[in-house]
Each structure stands twice: as C-alpha cells, then as structure tokens.
Amino acid sequence: MPPQLILVIILALVFEFLNGMRDSSNIVATMISSxxxxxxxxxxxxxxxxxxxxxxxxxxxxxxxxxxxVDAHVLTLTALMAGLLGAIVWNLITWFFGIPSSSSHALIxxxxxxxxxxxxxxxxxxxxxxxxxxxxxxxxxxxxxxxxIVLRIIYFLSQNATPHINQFFKNGQFFTAIxxxxxxxxxxxxxxxxxxxxxxxxSGQLVGFTIPFWVIxxxxxxxxxxxxxxxxxxxxxxxxxxxxxxPVHSFATQMTSAIVILTASLIGLPVSTTQVVSSAIIGxxxxxxxxxxxxxxAGDILVAWVITIPxxxxxxxxxxxxxxxx
Numbered sequence: 001m002p003p004q005l006i007l008v009i010i011l012a013l014v015f016e017f018l019n020g021m022r023d024s025s026n027i028v029a030t031m032i033s034s035x036x037x038x039x040x041x042x043x044x045x046x047x048x049x050x051x052x053x054x055x056x057x058x059x060x061x062x063x064x065x066x067x068x069x070v071d072a073h074v075l076t077l078t079a080l081m082a083g084l085l086g087a088i089v090w091n092l093i094t095w096f097f098g099i100p101s102s103s104s105h106a107l108i109x110x111x112x113x114x115x116x117x118x119x120x121x122x123x124x125x126x127x128x129x130x131x132x133x134x135x136x137x138x139x140x141x142x143x144x145x146x147x148x149i150v151l152r153i154i155y156f157l158s159q160n161a162t163p164h165i166n167q168f169f170k171n172g173q174f175f176t177a178i179x180x181x182x183x184x185x186x187x188x189x190x191x192x193x194x195x196x197x198x199x200x201x202x203s204g205q206l207v208g209f210t211i212p213f214w215v216i217x218x219x220x221x222x223x224x225x226x227x228x229x230x231x232x233x234x235x236x237x238x239x240x241x242x243x244x245x246x247p248v249h250s251f252a253t254q255m256t257s258a259i260v261i262l263t264a265s266l267i268g269l270p271v272s273t274t275q276v277v278s279s280a281i282i283g284x285x286x287x288x289x290x291x292x293x294x295x296x297x298a299g300d301i302l303v304a305w306v307i308t309i310p311x312x313x314x315x316x317x318x319x320x321x322x323x324x325x326x
Contacts, residue, residue, distance in 0.1 A: 004077045005203040009196055011084040013222045016192040018091050019103040020050070020226025023188060023273045027181050027227070030250035030281065036173040043228055045174075046181040051224040053185025054193065054216050060268035061187055065194030067209045068128030069108070070115050072201045078323050079118040080199055086110035086316025094304060102272035105308035107191055108132060113313030114320045135269035139260055140279035140305070147256040147283030154252055169247035176254035183262035184273050185220065191270055192219045243285045243292045256280040275305060 001009075027050075028042040037045070066072075087103070087110035094101040108129075115123045158165050196215045200206040243249075257277045264271040285293040 001205065002203060004081075005199055005205070008077050008080050008084070008199040011081060011088065012192050012195045012199070013218065015084050015088050015091070015103075015107065015195075016189065016219055016222045017226040018088060018095070019188055019192070020047075020223035021229055022091060022095055022103060023184060023227070027177065027184060027254075027273075027277075029277075030245050030253045031173050031177050033245035034170065034173070034247045034250035036170040036247060036250060037177075042177070045177065047224040047228040049178045049181030050185030050189070050227050051220045053182045053187075054189045054220050056182065057186040057262070057265055059190055059193055059211055059216065061190035061265055061270050062194035062197065062211060063209060064128065064132065064268045065107075065191050065270060066198040066201075067194075069125055069132060070111060070198075071119075071123045071125060072198055074119045074123045075115060075198070075202055076118060077199060077202055079114040079320060080111075080195065080202070082118075082320035082323055083107075083110035083112075083114035083316045084195070085319040086113055086312045086314075089315050089319075090308065090312040094308075099304045101304040101308045102136070102274050103188070104191065104270050104272040105136060105305065106312040107195075108136070108270075109309035109312035110316040112309070113316035116313070117317040117320050118324075132270055135264060135271055136275070139264060139269075139271040140275040143256060143260050143276040143279040144283035144286075146260060147252060147280035148287040150256050151248070151252045151284045151287040154248060166247050169251040172251050173247070173254060176251055176258060179258035180254045180261070180277075183258045183265060185223065186265040187261050187271060188273060189216075189219045189223045190265070192223070243294060245281075249281070249284050249288075252284045253277065253280045256284070272305075 027046045028037075028039070031037050031042045032039050036042075084107075087106040090101070090106045090110075091103055112124065112129070193211060193215050196219065197206065197209060197211050200212070200215075201209065206212075257273070257280050260276050260280075261271055261273060282293055
C-alpha cells in the first residue's frame with residue numbers, strides 16, 4: 001500500500017474510534033441514568049453488540065457512503081484525508097464542550113467541503129447526496145414522533161400495573177439496549193467501512209466497490225474499542241440535562257431509537273445516532289408533559305446539528321488547502 005493510502009486508513013480509523021467513544025453515550029446514557037446497569041457493564045455490553053452489528057445486518061450503508069455521494073474517478077486521497085481531518089477536528093471540539101453533535105453530519109460535511117475545493121461540484125453525486133441529507137435531517141423528527149407515540153402506548157398498556165412494573169422496564173433494557181447497539185454498529189461502523197473501501201478504489205487496490213472482510217473486521221473492532229472507553233461528557237448531557245430519566249423513559253428511548261436506526265440501516269440510509277436518540281428522549285419527555293423537557297438544552301443541541309455540516313466542510317476545505325501546499 002502507498003503511504004498516502006495508509007494515512008487515509010489510519011485517519012478513518014481515528015474517526016471511527018472517536019465516533020464509537022462519542023456515540024457510546026447515546027446507547028448507555030439513559031441506561032445508566034435510570035440505574036438499570038452500572039456504567040462499565042453498560043459500556044461493555046454495548047461494545048460487544050456493536051462489534052457484531054455490521055456482520056449481522058450487512059453493509060448497505062457503506063455502499064451509500066462509498067459510492068453514492070462522490071465520484072471516485074475524480075476524487076483524490078488528499079481530498080479524503082482533508083475530509084476526515086475536518087470531521088475529526090469538529091468531533092473533538094464538540095466532545096470537549098460536551099455537545100452531542102452528529103459524527104455523521106461531520107463526515108458528510110467534511111467530504112463535501114474537501115471534494116468541492118479539490119474537484120468542484122461536478123464530483124458530487126447530488127442524487128445520492130440529497131438522499132443522505134434527507135435521511136439525516138428527517139430521522140430526528142421521526143425519532144421524536146415515534147418516541148412520543150411509544151410512551152403513550154406503554155402508559156396505556158400499563159395503566160393498571162403496580163409499581164413493580166419499574167423492575168420490568170429495568171430488566172427489559174437488556175434487550176432494548178442490545179437492539180440499539182446492534183443498530184448503531186450496523187449504521188455507524190459502515191460509514192468508515194465505506195470510506196476505507198473508497199480509498200482502496202481511488203488508489204487502485206480495488207477495481208469495483210467490493211468490501212474486503214478485513215475492512216469490516218478492523219472498522220467494527222475500532223468502533224467497539226471506542227465505545228468501551230465511553231464518552232463521559234456526553235453521557236452526562238444525554239442522561240440528565242433534558243429531564244430526570246426513569247426506567248420507563250430509558251426503555252422507550254432505546255426501543256424507539258433501535259427501530260429508527262435499524263430500519264434506516266437495512267435500506268442503506270446513514271443516520272445520526274446522536275440525533276435519533278436525543279430526539280427520542282425529547283419526544284418521550286414531551287409525551288409525558290411538555291414542561292418536563294428543558295427546551296433550552298434541546299435548542300443548544302439543535303444549533304450544533306445545524307452548523308455541523310458547514311463547520312466541518314470549512315475545516316476540511318482548510319485542511320485540503322494546507323495539504324496541497326505542503
């Protein structure tokens with residue numbers, strides 16, 4: 001492998017590690033806040049389930065990222081490096097301040113910024129790009145609506161239950177958390193799988209978009225490692241700043257998020273786990289009582305979602321300029 005390709009693969013794996021570390025908060029925050037599991041147990045269980053996600057549910061999202069957004073024939077490894085650097089820097093900034101922004105948005109913004117400045121708009125496949133944007137921006141709304149409905153259904157079915165039902169919601173999170181972790185591993189690990197496969201095509205190591213087994217194995221392993229270490233700053237944000245999470249809220253959040261993310265994964269649409277889980281938490285809280293949610297915190301997160309794509313695009317464009325002039 002040429003050195004430039006090795007560097008791209010390393011950067012892609014760094015992005016995946018940070019993605020796993022950040023997004024672990026989405027999976028375990030409500031589980032920990034509702035006292036269903038101890039933090040280390042929750043992170044370990046999630047990491048194992050996320051590792052197996054790409055192997056169990058296919059790599060349709062990877063094909064979307066690697067072949068439907070940018071034209072591999074005009075893309076360069078330098079542009080890929082710049083795109084990954086832009087996404088990594090933005091992820092580090094938002095992680096430092098404890099803002100649960102979207103790694104998926106950062107990656108798409110980084111790619112588009114680097115491709116635009118290196119090859120112009122002609123290198124972007126707008127049909128695939130628009131499909132990805134619609135999925136990224138529609139999934140939080142869908143998560144909010146489904147979360148709102150799911151809690152109402154749960155309360156209706158358990159209206160005559162005794163307080164012991166809280167134990168059911170605690171124990172039930174073992175299954176909903178695993179389902180959410182499977183869906184997250186399926187969707188998010190595939191983004192790095194798609195980027196690495198794209199770099200192999202650009203460098204001439206692959207003729208067509210055929211994903212080598214080692215790419216899936218390494219990407220899933222790195223993501224699981226990042227998840228196991230956990231993103232404690234974001235766990236605090238998602239686990240307590242919206243409202244006090246009880247077992248029923250955590251159970252409903254995980255069920256809602258797993259449904260949305262796994263459905264998107266099976267049809268090849270990359271979505272943001274951060275967005276889906278956050279919007280599900282908000283929808284579930286609003287379903288119980290509108291005043292229950294601290295809407296100011298939700299507003300701050302919404303601002304981060306909106307500016308992530310342009311911010312990471314600007315960073316990646318700057319990195320491309322630097323790399324091209326070194």
